[in-house]
Amino acid sequence: MHLPARLSALRCWLTGADIAVLLIAAGAIGWSYAALWSHNSTALEVEIWSRGQRVETLVLAEDRHLEITGALGVSHIEIKDAQVRFLDSPCSNKLCVHSGWHRHTGETTACLPNQVSVRILGRDPRYDAINF
Amino acid sequence: MQLTPTREDQRIAWLTALAVAIHLLEATLPSPLPGIKPGLANVITIVVLMRFGWSTAAWVSLLRVLVSGLLLGTFLSPTFALSLGGALCSVAVLWLVTRTRWLRFGAVGYSVLAALAHMLGQFVLAYALFIPHPGLLHLLPILLTVALLFGVLGGILAHMILNGLAKTPA
Numbered sequence: 001m002h003l004p005a006r007l008s009a010l011r012c013w014l015t016g017a018d019i020a021v022l023l024i025a026a027g028a029i030g031w032s033y034a035a036l037w038s039h040n041s042t043a044l045e046v047e048i049w050s051r052g053q054r055v056e057t058l059v060l061a062e063d064r065h066l067e068i069t070g071a072l073g074v075s076h077i078e079i080k081d082a083q084v085r086f087l088d089s090p091c092s093n094k095l096c097v098h099s100g101w102h103r104h105t106g107e108t109t110a111c112l113p114n115q116v117s118v119r120i121l122g123r124d125p126r127y128d129a130i131n132f
Numbered sequence: 133m134q135l136t137p138t139r140e141d142q143r144i145a146w147l148t149a150l151a152v153a154i155h156l157l158e159a160t161l162p163s164p165l166p167g168i169k170p171g172l173a174n175v176i177t178i179v180v181l182m183r184f185g186w187s188t189a190a191w192v193s194l195l196r197v198l199v200s201g202l203l204l205g206t207f208l209s210p211t212f213a214l215s216l217g218g219a220l221c222s223v224a225v226l227w228l229v230t231r232t233r234w235l236r237f238g239a240v241g242y243s244v245l246a247a248l249a250h251m252l253g254q255f256v257l258a259y260a261l262f263i264p265h266p267g268l269l270h271l272l273p274i275l276l277t278v279a280l281l282f283g284v285l286g287g288i289l290a291h292m293i294l295n296g297l298a299k300t301p302a
Contacts, residue, residue, distance in 0.1 A: 013291060018241030025244055025280050033273040 044105060044122040046084050048077065051115045060084065060103075060120065070114030077118060089114050143184065144191045151176040151196035152203070159204055165271070167214075167254060168278050171247055171286060174222070178243045178290040183297065186230045190223045210262060214254045221253025222246040239294060240287030247283030251275050 014022075048056040050070050058064060064079040065087075073090035083103040086096035089111040096111035105122030137145070155173045163169055173196055181189035197219045201207040206215075225245050229235060237245070255275060259268055 013238065013288070014240055015236045015238045017235045017237045018244075018287075021237070021241045021244055022284070025248055025276075025283075029273060029276045029280060032276060036269050036273055 044082065044120060046079060047119040047121055049117045049119070050075075068116050070111065070116040072114045075111055075114050075116040077116075084109075084118055084120065086111060086118070089116065140188065144188060144195065147176060147180050147184075147188070147192045148195040148199065151192055152199045155196055155200040156203060159200070165274070167251070167258075167271075167275055170282050171250065171279075172289075174243060174246055174250070174283075175286045175289045175293065177222070177226075177246060178239055178287065179293050179297070181226060181230070181242060182239060182290070182294055186227055189226065193219050193223050213261065214257055217257035218250035218254035222250040225249035238287070239291040240284060243287030243290055244280060244283035247279045247286065248276065251279035 044060040046056075046058045046060050047054055048058070048066065048068055050068050055068060056066065058066075058079065060079060060082045062079065063081070066077040066079070068075045068077060070090075075089040075096075076087040078085055078087045083101040085101045086099070086109065089096050091111050091113035096109060096116075099109050102109050102118070102120060105120055108117060108119045110117035151173045154176060158169055158172055161169065173193075176196075177189050177193045180192050194216075197212070197215050198207075201209075201212040201215065206212045222245075226242060226249075229237060229242070229245055255268075255272060
């Protein structure tokens with residue numbers, strides 16, 4: 001069978017508008033896979049707050065060493081291998097330092113005496129809420 | 133007071149009965165994922181739409197959901213709400229595309245549009261009313277793919293039925 005004959009056989013099944021609908025639908029569905037199924041963990045960000053103000057928003061994938069001035073003094077924050085931690089802080093009990101590395105979306109760690117906090121942001125929070 | 137059913141009323145009743153029978157049969161089929169089913173009752177909607185027009189199709193589609201809900205015992209349950217939401221959405225889309233004079237759709241086009249509208253309407257309703265969780269969005273592409281496939285299949289069936297009907301006197 002010749003190609004034009006096949007095409008005309010198809011034409012009695014599908015109108016131009018049908019073909020348009022099929023193409024648009026297939027495209028939109030393909031796009032929805034791309035938009036809803038992409039997990040890019042590199043898009044995770046870190047927000048650093050000091051004394052109620054957001055002072056920095058950084059990409060978690062980039063290794064950094066930060067010195068953030070808080071209420072008591074300077075907190076040292078380290079970002080390494082897509083994790084973040086308090087290296088040192090001018091507080092007395094060092095809870096922030098002992099809490100260690102943080103890597104999950106939605107996690108928050110803080111040095112309350114120095115009023116410095118770190119939040120990890122991302123598209124898919126691992127937890128809806130955390131209660132201690 | 134006596135109501136005399138018109139020819140149109142009787143036609144709607146017969147076609148609805150057919151659609152309800154298909155809907156009930158389909159309800160017994162197991163489903164791999166909630167929200168996935170062939171939607172063969174959609175075929176009836178499309179055939180009715182192309183043969184008798186939009187308003188008959190809308191009646192048949194919505195009555196089918198109502199009667200099936202009553203028979204399956206899901207009337208006014210979340211399942212029924214989703215079913216009705218999907219049917220309303222697909223009927224609305226079919227209204228829209230039958231109004232536009234410059235678009236000439238065949239059975240496949242109508243069926244795909246109806247199936248996708250049904251799925252999207254249902255999904256939006258499920259998301260808004262029952263499970264407003266971002267995780268649900270991961271299901272959407274799969275559900276739409278299935279809706280597209282079954283839409284095409286349903287359209288082909290509707291096309292074949294319409295061809296068969298064309299050979300018989302109305």
